[in-house]
Structure formats: C-alpha cells, structure tokens
Amino acid sequence: MKRAIFIGAIVVLSAVVTAINFNSSEESAVNFENAIKITPNLVKMRQPMTANSGGNVLITADSIDDDHLPAITRDPSGNIVVTWTTEYSLLDGDIGFAYSQDGGSTWTGYMLLLDGKEEYSDCAAVYGNKYEGGGEFTGIWGVYLDPLNEQLGFYRMSDITNTETWEFYYWVSTYENPTYACISDDTWYNEFNYDITGPTNMEIHDEDYGGGIPGCPSHWYVDGAVEQGGVQYFDAQSELLTAPASDPDMVCIHDSNPAQTEDDFVYLTWQYSGPDGNKIVLKKIVPNIEPDIEYTPYQQYIGEGTNPNIGASGDNVVVVYMSGGNVVAAYSSDRGETWATSTIGPGKYPAVYMSGSNAYCAYINNGNLYLVESNDGGATWGSPQQINDVDGSVVEEENAVDIHPAGIVWTDNRNGNYDIYFASGAAAPVLNVASISGGFGVSAVIENIGTGDASDVQWSIDITGGIVLKGHAEGTIASLPAGSSTTVSSGLVLGIGPVTVTVTADGASKTASGFMLGPLVLGVS
Template structure:
C-alpha cells in the first residue's frame, strides 16, 4: 500500500447543444487516455493520465451524479503513474475474495518500473481511496487494462478477486519478452497478494503486444463455473509478415487460468498484405464484438471493422463499421447491451457514434458527437465508451483536455428477483438509460414439475421501470431449479414444489 496526495477541482459545466462537457477544467497541462465507468451509487466516474511535464504525471479522477457538475482530482504518487484504467466490481456477487464493492483501477509507474492497482469504496470520500504497487519491478510498462465485473478465482494459488492486463518487458528465467501480454489475478481483500501469468507464446505468437482490452462475463451462480470467463484482445505486430493482427484469448479460469495455455486462442483478424490494429471489445450475455482498425482495402487507408460472436466468443464473423474511401477512420471504442452495440471512432479530427441492433452484424449511420470540428485528438486510447456516456481527448482549448457527452443511451435488462408462491414469478427491470421494447422472457423449471416452460414478450419497459412475469399454474413435487431469461440476462434459483405452491426460493 502506498501513500498519495489528491488535489481537487470542481466545475459546473453547462452542456452545449451537442452535450459536450469539459471535465478537466482548470488543468492547463495535457490530459489524455480517458476511461469511464459507473459506480454502485450511480456516479459517472472517469480516470485519465495527467501529463504535467515530461517527467511528472498524475492519475486523474472525476465523478458526477448527473453528467454536468463534476468533481475532479489529480492523484500524486511517488514516481510517474500512467495508463490508469478503471472498473466497477461487486465482490459480494461471488464466492471468495471478500465482498468489496466499488471501483478498482490499474496503473503503471514508469519511473520506478512498478505496476500497481487501486480501489475506491466511495468515490465521493477520498478516505476510502487505497493505492498499491507490486513489489517486483517490471521494465518498459506500456499498457494497463481492466473491465467492469471482473472477479474470478485462480485455482493454482487460490487467489480470488479482480483480474486485469499489463504489458511490459518480461524477464524471467530463460524468457526475455519485450511488450509481453500478462494477465493478473488480485486478492479482492488485498491480504493474499496475487498472481500474474505472462504469455510465453508456446501456443500462439502474441508479442510484441500493444493496446489490450478485456471484457468479463458471468452467470448468476456465486460459485465459479465454466460459464464465468474473460475475453482478452490486443494488437500483435507480426515480425515475419511486417503487419499487425488482432489476438483474441478466452480465459475460463475454472478450466485454465493461465493466459499462455488457455485452449481458446486465435487471431480474429490477420493478413499478409494488410494491418489490423487497436482492438476494443464489448460483450453482453453470449454476444461479443471486437472493433478494430483495418487497412484491408484497395486504397490502404484505415477503416473500422468488427469481429462479432454470438456463442460466448467461440466463433467469429466480420462486418464493416465505417469505410469511407481514402479517409482514415481510427481508434474505435465499443460497448454492448444485449444485442445492441455502440461504437465510437475518430475521423478527420471528429468523434462519431454508430450503432448496431443485431450483435455487430450490421451498422447504422454515424452521428458526430463533438461540436468543434477537428478538435478530437487522434491517438490510441483517445476514446472510451460506456452505458454512462463517452469520453475523449480534445485539444480545442490549446492543450489536451478530457470531454464527456451523455450519448449512447441504451436499455439494459436485469432480473432483480425470483420468488415463489402459487407458481413462480420474477421481476424484470430495465437498469439502462433508454427504453427497451419487445423484451422476450422465459421461465424454465426442471425437476418433477409441469408445465416446465413459460415465455412471453414485454412490449415496452422504460428506463428505471420493472415488471413482474409469472409461470402461471404449475404442479410439482420436490426440489426444482428455476431459470429465468430476459433480454440477454439470465438468473437461476432453486425451490421446493408442493403441488401448485413453490416455497424456499433462493
């Protein structure tokens, strides 16, 4: 655990017609590489790297309850912390690792060659901020990545808690791997340390690695199962072909926690005559999309492509997100909600948003987000997108600033409860930021019970609203398993059936 200092700034920004909000008001130096999430209290939270000088850096943190009034701060640590990324975690949903609920971030100290992490129980209370570094040193740290809902058990050393990626120069025994991709597991209680696996590349050539991203998926069982997995992606520069390609690794910790030995690893974009670079991943339910830059066209300019999967990342197809001829579209970011995907990318100094309604197979027309033409900084990790909004690096004020816009509103369906009584009922809630329509739902019962299946459709469910669905009349005897599915969400419970009555649902 390491000491820190925080300098806070507050700003009340009025959204422009296009809704652009300056987060880094009062910070004249450069701010870049933003990341965004939302905490358990509904606060929008943004982190970034503040570059005060070539040798002085800070971790930037800002939060807002409404997207307009922001409290921002600069975290000073020993050394030069950079590449901050942040996620929301809820350890109480899982077995092991404690029940920490809040924000979990990662960073690299390039001055002291140390990788680190931080956790924040309440972003509004800096007494809950905790910063840590690992004791071993790692040279040439270049990237750090983490994703919402990361919480897994690593069975070799029995470490349970958040996982994340770092890229650095790995030197260990006979290995000497520059720009090596690594995947770390950290104890959620911060008492048992952690374990990091590096990719020694016995299965797939993946280094030198650049620009990693990840997505975390779980079922509703607090105990870890083979349905709990992590999707990792990054850019690999192929030194044989001279071209970059996209790596995808699916880590199922219950099967194999080691990034090197996972049985699920592929190139999802690769060619001998073109480059595929700077991937960004989003996932929801069994759906996943990886958006990336690709020069596979007659002009050789950058387009935005999408690799998409509907079977938990096991097979992939490709679509085109944006491909204006002889114009570069670059540095995409994406998130998913159900089958809807939202991709932001940069073209000619402007930020665009485009949506898919079918899991990434097809894409609509782009909408410009920034209102000052040419002000969006076209560099890697310049943009991040989340159900809470989009953030980007912008130089309209003469230096690099972080801007926010409340766009990409989307529904997000959750099953908040399952209960018994006469039959089985479930409460389905829209926890997203836009109305949901035509939400299919089903209740499936296993055991000695009939009928065992009931389904229906919710025609409309506004953001923040909930509704109850029911199995109707059933007749059963003994223990039953209840599985409720709705809009890409699934929740499982168990109970006891005595004729038409179900009790002890948990």
Template sequence: MRKIKLFLEAAVVITVVLALILPSSAVVTNNVNNYGLKQDSVANAVKVFPINVESRGTDVLMPSSPGNDRLPSITKDDAGHSVVTWTNEEDVSTWNMGIAYSDDPTDPMSWAGWIVTLLETTMVWYSDTAYVDGPEPDDFHGLYGANLYYDTDMVGGYEILDITTDPSTWTYYYWDSPAIDQVCRVVEDGGYYDEPYYGHEGALSMAIYHFTELGYDIVGCPQYRNQDMSEGGSTTYFFDAQANLQTAPARDCDYATLPDWFHLTWEYHNTTEDVDKIVWKKIDPAVEADIEFTPYQDYVAYGTNPSIEAFEDGGSYYVAIVYANEGNIECVYSDDDGETWAGPVIVAPGSFPALRAIGTTLYCAYVDGGNLYLKTSENGGSSWSSAEQINDIAGSVVAEVNSVDIHVGGIVWVDGRGDDLDIYWDSFDIGSAPDAPTITGPNGGKPEKSYDFTFSAVDPDGDDVRYIIDWGDGNFETTDYNPSGDDKTVSHTWAEEGSYTITAKAEDIYGLTSPETTKIVNMPRNKAVNHPWFLRILINHPNLFPVLRQLLGL
C-alpha cells in the first residue's frame, strides 16, 4: 500500500497505452493523462554503399553520406550481423538515422547501409539499436531501437525483425508527449523485464530531457521506460522526481542489464557546488521498480560521461562504472551487485569512455590525444591491462560525448580523417567462435512424446558454451553454459504430426556464435498395427529391429 500511495501522490509512474496496429493518426490515451503513441513511417530511405578507401589498415569506414556522422552505437543480431547505428547530420536542419550491417565486418565491401528520413521529423538523433530477446517464444526477438525527435520535441523508437529487409518494412513510432531540451537516449542488449505496476513485459530504454508534465518542471530529468512488446506496446515509464536523491540536471545516461534486474548511471551536475557526480541506481522490479524510490541508489564518484556494465561470475554479481575525471579515465567497481563500492582506480589518461562486459572480462575504450585506445580488466575493474591503440591513422579520432561504442560486434567511433566526420569500425581480440554443434537424436517419433537430443560443440579457446535451439515448431530454448566439448542433452515434445527442422548454434561466454547446424525430425501420423504377434516379438526381443522399434515408438 505504501508504494501505491506514493505512486498516486507523486505521479512518478505514467502508463502509456500504445496501439501499433492503429493508423498513424490514431492516439490512445492512458488513464493518467493524454499520453499516447503514434506510428511514424519512412519519408525517404537512401541506400548507401561502402567506399573502398586504400591504406586505412583494419579501420572500416561505414557506408557514407553527405554531412557529419555522430553518436555511433553497435550491436549484433541473432543472425550474426554486426549492426551500427548513428546520427547523420545532413545539414543544420536535416538529421537522419544512419544504419549499416554486415555478417563479415572485417571485409569493408560487405557492409550495406541506409540513411533513413522519417515522416514526422526532419531532425531525428540519438538513434541507438540493441538486440532484445524475450524469454518466451511469443516474446519479441529482434532489434529494438530508440531515438529522439529534436525539432518536434518527441521521444521515438523502432523495431526491426530482419535487418536485411528494406527500411520501409520496419516499425517506427513516437510518444505524443513533450520531450524538450533533449539530452540523451539509450537502449541496451537483453533488457526484457516485467513491470509490476501494470504487468507490462518487454524492452527497456532510457532518456533524459526537460520534464514539464503533471505539474513538474525538472530540467535534465532522467527516466527509463518499460515497453510491453506483446500487448500493443503499452508502456510504463518512470521518471525521477527528485524526492530522495538529487540527480538532475542529468546528462549522458547508460544502463547495464542482468537477467532479473538492471543498473543505471548518469552524470549529475550539482549547480550549488558546481561539481559533477556519478549517479548509480539499481532497479530490481521484484523489490521496487520506481527509479525515484528504489532503495539502491547513491553517488559513487565525481566525474562525467559514465558508462556502466554488470556481469555474473560464480553466483556473484559484479558492477563497474568508468567515467572521465580531471583528464583521466577512472573506475569504481562492486563485487556484490552494488551493495558496496571500491575505487576509484585510474584506468588511463583520456576522455569519453565506453565500457563493455564480454563474459567476465571488462573492455574499456576511450579517447586520448586524438587516438582510440582499449584496455581490459579480468578482475571486475580493480586493475587494467596495458593500452592497445585501435585507429590506424594517428590523431583522427574525435573526442566528444558518445563518440565511441564497444560491443562483441566490434568498436565504432567518430573519425575526422575525411572531409567531414565519419563512423569507423574495427575488430578487437576476444578469441574464436565455437565450432558448429553436432546434434544427436532420433530422426522421427510420434507427437506428444518426449525425445532426447544431445548437442556438443568445441570452442577453440576452451571457453564454456551454451546452445541456442530452435525446435522448428515455434519453441526456442537456450541451455546453461557447459564445458567445451561436453555433451548437453535436452528433451523436447512436438505437439502435432509433421516434419520439423531443429536448428542449433553454440555461443561462448564472450557472445561469439558458431555456424548453425540443422537436423530434420519427422512426427508421422500414428497408425494402428494389425500384427499383435509381431509386436509381441518386438517387446520380448528388445534388440531386434531398432529402427522399426523407434518408428513405432516402442
């Protein structure tokens, strides 16, 4: 009752009823105020092609277009494509979404890209894309994106089920509520959560802007949104009304996902003291979903431009935040899921860091002296490796907010070596992907009976692997991690007769995936057997005719 009362009085939760199936002119209001979601569509999509630039080493130039390209982000979809998104500033009043993908990103000519102009805005920016994979077969499985409409003061989003299709087939929308003085927008891989107030289940995103609704006037107000991906897009969003910890005006937000909860961070400028602080909050929906009233929140450092990551290792949860402070990249870290924090430790001289946890290794990319560097930590952030320079052309990397992003799919950054600002990609060493798995099991059977299948794959680096299985009947399954080369037996039951293709791939702890392996299983119609004497022979002699016994389901 306490939380419901706080919710009603402080109005810190707003439910937005979205209707993606409605025409673009339709607005469905919520039960608090006139907030709604409208469909948007593509005004123009220009296909851009890679430019084969000589003498650039391993740096790969994204398919280019006129104007400056900024704010890059990178992810990887379930088909193995590296996907890069950015803001294309065509001119001072025309900003577009740039997006490119490749299944062989080290080959510069393999990239395909689009510059997308939307119908309801001429200045879309902060486009960010993540791969979201809901836990159930009917959940959303695809690329989920977020952006901002600068000229019309709106918050937008998009969904891409297949990156190889034309952008006109993707889904675009925006929330019909004001978002003025916009600061940032971000999404992250994997975030799929149940929101307890209204039961919404789906993807997360974050935003910071000047919040002026419901009688509030909060400059640089941080918020996160939980968008239901299965019930028409209903969204609950939580904003920080500053009743507990002063966290606004905020800048440069980021978050890290774990299976059942997530960690948030952003930069808060204390105007009274004229200092910048790093805010941390943990949201465990089972305890408290409200960003304002979560019991897990604090200032953890002084600095700017934070980036956060979290991972599990041996039943313990590790969280690390890197940020810039007085010319250095610093790190604070926790080995108990944020209950206590250690540090800061100095990572390196530099600015504008980006952090990524791949398995249990932290990768920190940052800019220093016009170059892009990478360091790693194998102990949760308490110490760091020597630096590796990523860019091939010295002094070409641009140092600005969100000019760098890092992912298992590669590193991207804003580069000034050309006539205007471009986005470049490069790889970094995280080992080799597992070999394609073997699938051992029956070739057929009968419906509504469980059958065992054994999966096995070898990882060249000896990393643990898990198996991502499509049973061919609309059901998907992901196993726990297992030692490289060990067998993993999984049971499945098909409900109806038919021919089904099992598709499986192995994934190591660093997110590297193997080629797919397939196996066809037939579930024929059950037929009566009119030879009971022959069945008695099979029953009494279990080693006879094994193939026939399998087909008969004995």
C-alpha cells in the first residue's frame, strides 16, 4: 500500500505563481507537504449570455479561442455553475466559470488567468455542514490540473456570486504527465489512516513506483478546513490491472447520518487500456472499510469499452460507455454487487445522472446531442430527444458533454470555433429546504422547485451543540410533485443550550441557529 500525505499549513502567496517543487521524492508516496494559495487574476466576461429561440445558451460568448471540457453542477444556493477549459495553443490555456441565478436564462462569467496550461476543471457542490469533521465549508469545490508545469490544483467558492470568496490552490509537489481530474457532488468523507475529512477527487498521472506506472489512477482526500492538507492513494495494480487509465468519473453516496457509516461511499470508474483491449473499471470505496483505491474489496471490470461516465442514487448505479459504435449502460440495483447491461443506441461520449430509479443519459451521434431517459434503473431506455438546435453542431470529442439535474452543457462549433453551450435537460426535481422553524421540536418546509416530480425523498433533521439528549429525526417523502412543498417535523427533542439545526433533503441543505430548553427550540433563525 502506497500513500502520499500532505500535512501542514497552507502557504499563501500575494501574486500568481508558477510551479514550485519544494521537495523531491525518491519514493512516489512521501515528502509532500503543503499547498500554495493563489491570488486569482479574474477577468469578467463582457458579452451577454442569454438563451436563443431554441433554448440553447452560448456560455462562452466572449471567447474567440477554442473552449472544451465543460462541467456543470448546482451550488447549495440553487445557482447553476459551469466550468470549462479555454485552449489558446498547445502550451497555453486557462479555465473559466459561469453561473446563472435564473435557471439558465442569463449568465455571468469569468476567466481565471494563470501562467501555464490549466485544464480539466471540474466542480461539485459540497455540504461540509452536513457531516462530522472537516470544517463547515459549504459551496463549490473544484479541481484542475496543469500538465505544462506538472501541477495539480483545487479551488473552493463559498458564494459563487461573490468572487471575493473564490479561493484557488495547487499542491507544491509536481506530478509527471497529469492527464485527467474529476470530482462529484456531495463529496465529503473521512480517511481514517491520517484522519483527513473533506472532499475527495480523482486524478490520473504517471507514477514512478515499481519501475513506473503510466496513467496511474489516484484517489484523494482533502481536509475540508484547508488546514491539514490531504492524502493521496494511487493504484499500484496489486489487486486489479487498471493502468494505463483514462477518462475517470466518480459519484458519491451518503445516508442521512452526519457520522460516517458503511452507507457512505464513492464509486470510481475509468477506462483501462490493456493488452486485451479496453475495459471499464469500477471501484467502490467505502472509507470506513478501506479508504485505499488499491485495496478496496469492491473492484471489478464491468464491461469492454471506452469513455465511461457514472451516475448513482440510493442503491441504484449506472455506468454508460462506448462499445462497438453504441452507447451501452451497465446497471445495478444492489450497490454494484451484481450488474447487467443494456444498449442505448448508436452514439459517442455519453454522460449520465440518476434520480431514484430514473437515469438520464446525454450522448453524441452524427454531430447532434441527444437525451434519453430510463425509468427502471437503466434496464430499458426511451426515445432520444435532440438537444442542440443547429443540426450537426456538436463536437465529437472526449468529455464534450456533461449532464446534471441543473441541465446539459456541451462543446459546439456552430460559430466557427469551439464554444460551450447550455440547455435545460429533462424534467427533473430540484429540492430546496425553504425554511426552518422552532417551537416544540423543529419543523422544516421542503419544496420541489424543479420541473419534474420527486419520489422517495430522504430527509433528516439534526440538532447539534449545547447538551442534546435527543436531536435527530429522519424520514422519507413518498412523493413531492414539481412546484409543491411539504412540512417535516422532528417530533420530540430534548436538550439545553445554544444549538445548530441542520435540515437536509437529498442533496439540499439548510442550517439555522436557536436555543434548546427541554423540548422547546427557541429563537430559530
């Protein structure tokens, strides 16, 4: 088992910096320390970004260069967030960000200008206030890499609408030939070997361990408080051949308990290009059992093909990938214990997300972007719907498409260069904790502000701080139609002193403060 660990305070610089390698390492897993905090050079995009008559929105309206690798999420406040890579040349590139506060109709965008070739920016909504350890950070957490300077970086944004809250970092040690980075919503886990708690992410680079591992997959745990640093585990191939690896993706699963249990885990997938062809790797990391990507007991090949993308919800998980000219889905309803496959149809470079047993897959075929839905966990699929409103305009390249309940983003060439476009996806639920109130116990209003009905919504109420004898409640909302709301209650609670109340509903979260006096929760705000 090999590990890389960062321990120590974050170093803060007052200007943009390039690569710094404070330590060299004879072994691939030691002598890393600290991260550099960068003061960002942000340039606001001036061109208006609004929807055309067909509903497609040009995100990168200001860009005359080629834009690639779009990624999309929705932050805890409901804003849609998109990031991408702008390539100026083979040796120069930057990453961009845009957000929408009105469901995708209008956008505000920025470019982050740094020395080097920053690329593969991916972003996720994280909820540190829902879990024990790692600080209370809630907002956007993202990753990126710079292959020119052999650097790996991360960023966090507590308020996407306020650039003063945007923080950018990179690790001081260098990494040979970094090629991919990814992260997923609701990523927050404890790694018990070094007691690091916070977001996790994947990246791929060349490791020098054991004579060298080209394209070695790595899984990171980073301190959510940005105080201790982070831990990197890489796959040294002792259990399953997985390198050279490419095109990774991941998805996170949690229960409603703020304390980590064996019901908190993360799925990782990527393409392994071996002597017998291309295989789809699936690893499930249950940090309470084994946090190491190499030694997890849950690892296997689930198909033959390329370019996997993964979605999961509850016990359901779907991996879509390319095989024999088709988009294929490997699906499981028992947390990846058993798998079956279905064929979606001809296409390339798919992306997928899940909500309950519904799976939504976007893919490219003959220069067009299609969306198709499964209502049975991936076993069967409906008729595809074309998303781009200019025929043949979608660029057929790796990671040209990303999909999320917030919408779909893709790389498009209708304007003569490569641009990033956005469109609303299929009707999907979007949950929000509208309000929290006190009295005898705690009650909260949970609303569905999306365009699709929600089912089997897991909710929880947790009261922490003070002296709390009874402060947890959870349940399931069987159905919550689009545009509707419902009230959930904690029932009897007991405690005394100042407290924090946290209410969650699937991915949505809201906190409030108050004062417990026996069964009463007073002054909730």
